[in-house]
Amino acid sequence: MNAVLSPLVSEFESPEKESSYTAWLKAKIERSRSSAKPLIAHDQVMAQARAVIESKRKKHAHG
Known part of the structure; x- marks a missing residue:
């Protein structure tokens, strides 16, 4: 699919890029939520x- 999404509707150039970003973000959030580091x-x-x-x-x- 080569559909170019309108920037008024989506900030992503394609549904694939949106899907890729969403997967990356969800993984990052999950790593953060499961981290043992102190808040x-x-x-x-x-x-x-x-x-x-x-x-x-x-x-x-002063420098």
Whole structure:
């Protein structure tokens, strides 16, 4: 099938690409859900990211 899907209807170029992406995403989600790694709260991740960004700003402001 060579049907080109409208970007207004689908962000994928073909049903095959959509199917492939969906399978990849479902596998990634399943790996994440079955992981034994400890969960990190969104707020904690954002605080760490902000600290890294601020550190880089200060370094480049004085560098």
